Amino acid sequence: MDAEAAKLIGAGIACIGMAGAGIGVGTIFGNYLTGALRNPSAAASQFTNALVGAALAEGLGIFSLVVAFLLMFVV
Template sequence: MHVDFQGLAAGLAVGLGVIGPGLGIGILTAKSSEAIGRNPDAAGAIRTNMILGAALAEGLGILSFVLGILLWTKIV
């Protein structure tokens, strides 16, 4: 990869890679809050599923961050 585009590629990999997980976690939290508001008795199950979904979505963000670091250090 050309040296001039190395920083650009790393920045785009991280920046564009966290847009989806960020939106997903935001929507997940909003809908979970709505569901708990409608049915407070199911708050425990809803909260557990929300945390699991947020962890999986955040994993994609961390993966794009690692990819950006690998691109920056010329490992890939």
């Protein structure tokens, strides 16, 4: 196998973390919406927690994208 092909395969595998980030953000806001519909008075106080959780999950996706770019263009 060529070294260029191995770099591209590694970058593709690194991008699996982006799918995990999408699933995580969907789960966070889905559960937030379920809780907000059950108890609307507590929804406003829990929204900031949902945003922090989404930001942390998106951080994983951005980190995996950076790793993929590093594999493709630097190594």
